Amino acid sequence: MKQFQYVRPTSQQSVIDALTKPGTKIIAGGSNLVDLMKHGVMSPDKLVDINKLPLRDISSIMGNVRTIAIGALALNSQVAEHAMIKERLPLLSQALNAGASAQLRNMATVGGNLMQRTRCPYFYDTALPCNKRNPGSGCGALEGFNRMHAIFGQSEKCIAVHPSDMAVALAALDATVEVVGKKGRRYIAFKDFHRLPGDHPELDNTLAKDELITNVIVPENNFAKNSYYLKVRDRASYAFALVSAAVALDIDNGRIQDARIAMGGVAHKPWRFYEVEKALKGKPASTETFEQIGELAMQGAKAYKENAFKLKLTPATLVEALKHAARIA
Numbered sequence: 001m002k003q004f005q006y007v008r009p010t011s012q013q014s015v016i017d018a019l020t021k022p023g024t025k026i027i028a029g030g031s032n033l034v035d036l037m038k039h040g041v042m043s044p045d046k047l048v049d050i051n052k053l054p055l056r057d058i059s060s061i062m063g064n065v066r067t068i069a070i071g072a073l074a075l076n077s078q079v080a081e082h083a084m085i086k087e088r089l090p091l092l093s094q095a096l097n098a099g100a101s102a103q104l105r106n107m108a109t110v111g112g113n114l115m116q117r118t119r120c121p122y123f124y125d126t127a128l129p130c131n132k133r134n135p136g137s138g139c140g141a142l143e144g145f146n147r148m149h150a151i152f153g154q155s156e157k158c159i160a161v162h163p164s165d166m167a168v169a170l171a172a173l174d175a176t177v178e179v180v181g182k183k184g185r186r187y188i189a190f191k192d193f194h195r196l197p198g199d200h201p202e203l204d205n206t207l208a209k210d211e212l213i214t215n216v217i218v219p220e221n222n223f224a225k226n227s228y229y230l231k232v233r234d235r236a237s238y239a240f241a242l243v244s245a246a247v248a249l250d251i252d253n254g255r256i257q258d259a260r261i262a263m264g265g266v267a268h269k270p271w272r273f274y275e276v277e278k279a280l281k282g283k284p285a286s287t288e289t290f291e292q293i294g295e296l297a298m299q300g301a302k303a304y305k306e307n308a309f310k311l312k313l314t315p316a317t318l319v320e321a322l323k324h325a326a327r328i329a
């Protein structure tokens with residue numbers, strides 16, 4: 001591993017100042033970055049450890065819309081087990097518990113979870129072509145091993161998927177990411193935080209180089225009673241999702257008043273199904289309704305040599321998750 005400098009500032013401003021120098025990376029739990037450094041995939045000159053910043057709180061905020069603010073340094077385990085999250089945002093708690101082993105959840109932070117990088121094997125092997133790791137070198141997965149890869153929103157430059165479970169739930173819950181940088185504080189709608197690969201797969205998100213995630217803010221909602229996170233993976237112990245579904249329904253008198261659906265393992269970012277959400281509104285919360293939306297959900301999907309099974313697995317997972325959320329499974 002390349003030698004690097006390590007600093008542990010105590011103020012946000014010091015972190016932002018440090019980030020303006022090229023080759024500087026933030027470290028918090030380190031559960032992904034340390035691996036990437038060991039593999040030589042990322043070789044920062046300087047690590048800025050942000051663990052001394054006061055960004056661990058989870059709090060309810062009263063405003064025009066009541067929200068829950070989750071500090072960027074809150075541990076995944078702390079969020080998953082927090083009484084308020086379990087009661088008001090059970091979908092988030094379920095996704096976090098599906099995401100990793102207890103050991104990893106005790107190290108990984110909310111901010112780091114958002115910033116984790118794809119687990120595409122070509123990205124991790126520095127001897128192989130990968131446009132995300134080395135722009136212009138090609139995409140090994142396009143004609144190679146692509147069983148885990150995307151079926152929505154991919155480009156000819158990259159077909160990788162985002163690995164986070166937590167991010168899928170946050171996408172469904174219409175979260176906002178609060179960031180601070182040289183230009184001050186700004187709020188990024190969750191749907192705009194992660195990017196599609198397009199011509200620049202080396203960019204995973206829309207965070208500027210000098211910006212630090214400070215909080216993730218989730219609006220309160222009427223979905224707590226009828227939400228469900230379903231993750232399909234190769235083995236029952238911890239593995240990344242082949243396909244996952246975060247669904248949240250607002251049901252009144254057996255009819256769907258509102259719906260939120262995001263899926264993981266299918267795109268470079270958590271993939272929202274806005275058309276399906278619209279189609280579900282006003283319909284009875286029944287197996288028949290859910291089975292009818294499969295075709296609509298798969299519009300625009302494209303598979304590769306080894307991941308065609310996702311064309312069937314994706315709608316099947318979605319229908320199953322909706323049935324669980326509606327408590328008819």
Ligand code: SF4
Nearest residue numbers: 120122130139158159
């Ligand atoms: Fe690299 Fe993306 Fe292609 Fe994987 S899918 S090899 S991450 S460019």
